[in-house]
Amino acid sequence: MTPKILSMQFSRSAKYLLSSKKILFGTIIVTGLILISILAPIIAPFDPNQQNRKAPYDPPFWFSEGSTEHILGTDSLGRDVFSRLIYSSQAAVYVAVVGTIFTALIGSAVGVLAGYYRGRVDEVNMRIVDAWMSFPAVLLSIALISILGVGLQNVALAVIVVDWSRFARVIRSETLNIREEDYIQAARSLGFSDFKIIRKEILPNLVPILTVIVTIEMSIAITVEVLLSYVGLGVKAFTPSWGSMIAEGMGYVQTNWWVATFPMITLILVILSINILGEGAREKLDPKIQTN
Amino acid sequence: MATLEVRCLKTYFYQNSSVTKAVDGPSFDIREKEIFGLVGESGAGKTLTGRSILRLVPKPGKIVGEVRFKGRNLLSLSEKEIRKIRGKDISAIPQDPLSSLNPAFKIEDQMVDVLRLHLALSKQESKHRSEVLLHQVGIADPHSVLNKYPHQLSGGMSQRVMIAIAFSCEPTLVIADEPTTALDVITQLQIIDLMRRTQETHGTAILFVTHNLWLAARICSRIGVMYAGRLVENASVEKLFESPRHPYTQALLDTIPRHDVKSGTLPIIEGSMPNLANLPVGCNFAPRCPMKISRCLKRDPEEMKIDPDHKVSCFLNTESEKNG
Numbered sequence: 001m002t003p004k005i006l007s008m009q010f011s012r013s014a015k016y017l018l019s020s021k022k023i024l025f026g027t028i029i030v031t032g033l034i035l036i037s038i039l040a041p042i043i044a045p046f047d048p049n050q051q052n053r054k055a056p057y058d059p060p061f062w063f064s065e066g067s068t069e070h071i072l073g074t075d076s077l078g079r080d081v082f083s084r085l086i087y088s089s090q091a092a093v094y095v096a097v098v099g100t101i102f103t104a105l106i107g108s109a110v111g112v113l114a115g116y117y118r119g120r121v122d123e124v125n126m127r128i129v130d131a132w133m134s135f136p137a138v139l140l141s142i143a144l145i146s147i148l149g150v151g152l153q154n155v156a157l158a159v160i161v162v163d164w165s166r167f168a169r170v171i172r173s174e175t176l177n178i179r180e181e182d183y184i185q186a187a188r189s190l191g192f193s194d195f196k197i198i199r200k201e202i203l204p205n206l207v208p209i210l211t212v213i214v215t216i217e218m219s220i221a222i223t224v225e226v227l228l229s230y231v232g233l234g235v236k237a238f239t240p241s242w243g244s245m246i247a248e249g250m251g252y253v254q255t256n257w258w259v260a261t262f263p264m265i266t267l268i269l270v271i272l273s274i275n276i277l278g279e280g281a282r283e284k285l286d287p288k289i290q291t292n
Numbered sequence: 293m294a295t296l297e298v299r300c301l302k303t304y305f306y307q308n309s310s311v312t313k314a315v316d317g318p319s320f321d322i323r324e325k326e327i328f329g330l331v332g333e334s335g336a337g338k339t340l341t342g343r344s345i346l347r348l349v350p351k352p353g354k355i356v357g358e359v360r361f362k363g364r365n366l367l368s369l370s371e372k373e374i375r376k377i378r379g380k381d382i383s384a385i386p387q388d389p390l391s392s393l394n395p396a397f398k399i400e401d402q403m404v405d406v407l408r409l410h411l412a413l414s415k416q417e418s419k420h421r422s423e424v425l426l427h428q429v430g431i432a433d434p435h436s437v438l439n440k441y442p443h444q445l446s447g448g449m450s451q452r453v454m455i456a457i458a459f460s461c462e463p464t465l466v467i468a469d470e471p472t473t474a475l476d477v478i479t480q481l482q483i484i485d486l487m488r489r490t491q492e493t494h495g496t497a498i499l500f501v502t503h504n505l506w507l508a509a510r511i512c513s514r515i516g517v518m519y520a521g522r523l524v525e526n527a528s529v530e531k532l533f534e535s536p537r538h539p540y541t542q543a544l545l546d547t548i549p550r551h552d553v554k555s556g557t558l559p560i561i562e563g564s565m566p567n568l569a570n571l572p573v574g575c576n577f578a579p580r581c582p583m584k585i586s587r588c589l590k591r592d593p594e595e596m597k598i599d600p601d602h603k604v605s606c607f608l609n610t611e612s613e614k615n616g
Contacts, residue, residue: 186392189348190379190406190457200405204396 020284026215026277033270036086037093044083045069048240052078057256075248075259084240085262091229091241092222092270094152099159099221104214106160107167112206114168115175116198125168132165141224145233152225155234159221167213174209178202208285215278219271226267242267293363294321295497296345296465301357303337303344312569314340314353316521319595322465327491327498329512329529331505331544335565337521338501339387342467345499346382347374362464380410383458385468385487389450393442399453400438403460410461425456428493430486448479452486459490466491467499472507484511506548509533514601517541520565520576523595527602537604539581575607583608 017023036043058074059066060081066073072081114125141158148154178184179202187197228234229243242263249260303315315337322328330338344355347366359366361382366374378384386392394402403422407413413421419438426434429452442450451471458466468487472480488511491498502508508515509529517525517532517540525538536542546559563580566572572579578588585607593605 182386182388182391183394185348186384186386186454187394188378189346189384189386191375191377191409192379192405193375196409201394201396204394207396 017284020280022276022280026273026280029273030277033089034093037089040086040090044086046080046083048084048087049238050079060258072262073258081259081262084245085266087240088242091152091235091239092225095156095159095225096218096221099156100214100217102160103163103167103217107164108171111168111171112175112198112202115172116179116202129165129168137162142233150233151236155225155228159224170213174206175202178205212278212282212285215274215281219274294323295362296322297360299358301344301359303340303349303353303355305353307352310569313521313571314568315344318523320516320523320526322497322499325495325497327500327512329500329508329515330518331502331508331515332518333503333565336518338518339469342469342499342501346378379406380461381463382465383463385454385458385466385471387470388474389454390442390447392454393450395442399440403457406457407460425460429456447475451475451483455490459494463496465497469501505544521568522576525604531602537598537609538606539583540577
């Protein structure tokens with residue numbers, strides 16, 4: 001990536017990024033999602049686990065049998081679908097945030113050190129990464145959950161354990177490119193130590209690529225959470241999740257379709273938005289696409 | 293004692309079974325406050341000589357010899373010690389200024405970083421000092437430049453910034469590596485003049501590395517001519533231009549375009565530099581030399597002193613010494 005392009009991005013930063021419709025759209029949705037997950041207790045009309053055996057399978061409010069009390073209807077145990085939908089965002093956001101942060105931290109640390117120092121450090125780290133990536137992700141995560149038990153923390157752990165190596169590869173590759181740049185050489189000739197160079201010259205110039213892969217990672221994290229919850233290996237028994245809602249609702253989707261459909265729609269919307277955000281970020285920041 | 297005394301500097305690159313002798317034994321002095329030029333074709337080893345002095349040679353390269361800076365042999369210092377010297381006692385002006393600045397930070401941040409690293413100034417003091425430094429290199433509006441990012445500067449402007457950074461910590465020696473090659477001709481002259489003025493003000497010595505002999509003559513007091521890793525001639529500018537003693541120097545002088553001679557084609561030097569991993573037996577220039585004698589293809593010529601200020605490595609001179 002030429003220093004000129006990187007330099008342009010830093011000077012325009014926020015304005016530059018938000019000029020992309022994709023980034024704008026994606027950011028709004030993601031911010032909305034995070035807000036919803038934080039404000040869930042305030043927004044949701046019902047407790048997500050509050051059962052009402054007397055009113056199961058209530059349809060959404062626009063049906064005659066429905067009511068505005070449960071705007072999206074109820075499930076087999078009379079739990080409010082809308083409230084469960086809102087509370088499920090907490091599981092998704094938790095895994096997306098925690099999983100991504102630690103994957104990024106571990107993956108970046110390994111990647112930067114391997115890419116900057118090369119030699120023995122690089123070889124050892126990359127052997128580990130290669131070996132790691134040969135494990136099928138699905139099996140690895142299922143095995144992990146089987147050993148550690150269900151729960152959001154373990155789901156986040158599964159994401160980290162599986163994906164850090166992919167992260168490391170990308171960061172290492174980009175670091176290799178950056179360290180060959182003239183300004184790294186110039187910094188050395190001015191007397192800066194390796195540590196200072198990594199801190200002030202390598203890391204700041206990794207921000208563009210990091211932004212891109214972090215958004216992708218969030219999308220992966222949420223997908224993993226939903227899939228694991230769908231098969232019952234994700235959230236704990238009474239925690240609402242789009243995955244578990246879909247699993248439960250699929251049992252009677254022919255008749256009471258809303259229980260499975262609304263989480264599906266929500267999920268698709270969220271994943272799509274994050275992917276659009278990532279695509280927009282890539283268009284604006286990824287060196288290989290930049291032409292001007 | 294000269295500020296810099298280079299003795300038999302050798303920078304060899306060891307790869308598999310081959311050895312590339314990129315810098316093959318030059319010895320020269322740079323005196324206090326003088327501007328010494330190191331001139332040669334691309335690949336002659338002049339840039340690498342400058343890098344070897346600061347010990348900035350990439351991995352398979354190994355540096356041996358002596359590089360005495362104010363009496364201390366730089367090659368025997370620890371990594372920590374040489375880092376203290378880089379940027380402070382000996383600094384460098386790079387070839388391409390635009391790509392030598394960190395794209396992630398404003399100019400002010402980068403200049404402050406250097407000042408705080410070597411001079412332990414406060415942020416406020418560093419900011420103020422940066423403004424003064426930019427003013428000294430002829431930037432009319434330092435404040436605006438300080439707040440810009442590297443890509444927002446022109447080539448000439450960014451080279452002025454690099455010069456400001458190079459002189460910011462009052463170095464004793466500045467290694468300028470083709471500082472004007474990336475610039476247009478008019479800016480080149482401006483930058484050269486700026487360097488001369490700055491050098492005079494600060495009393496710094498400069499090692500001026502270039503392939504442009506004409507440019508070197510404008511600013512240097514003495515010039516060393518390098519070919520295939522070796523120093524073939526070393527003389528004051530006057531002596532070098534008036535009575536060049538090495539055929540390569542003579543050929544280089546012939547290639548300088550002269551506006552008063554409007555004849556046909558520019559003379560060129562036939563052939564190309566030998567492969568530094570596979571040097572010929574004898575003088576490195578002999579294969580291309582129009583005046584070689586049999587001895588030139590058998591042994592390496594040794595350095596000879598013609599005058600106190602004129603050394604040359606060429607058998608032709610030994611011959612004339614014998615005869616004359």
